Amino acid sequence: MNPVVRMDRTGCSIASVAAIMGMSYPDMKSLARSLGVTPEDNALWTSRGSGSCWHMWA
16 A cells, blocks of 8 residues: 545545555545545534644544
């Protein structure tokens, strides 16, 4: 598995799934958008902070 760097402040999930699936971040982001998932959707952010990855894993 190769690492995938997130390209959005709240793109941790997209980057994680991209790494597992062997896809690039832009390709996975496009697929996620087609399924209605966007890093801008604050309904998907953690309630522990600003929605950044650090807060999701801290």
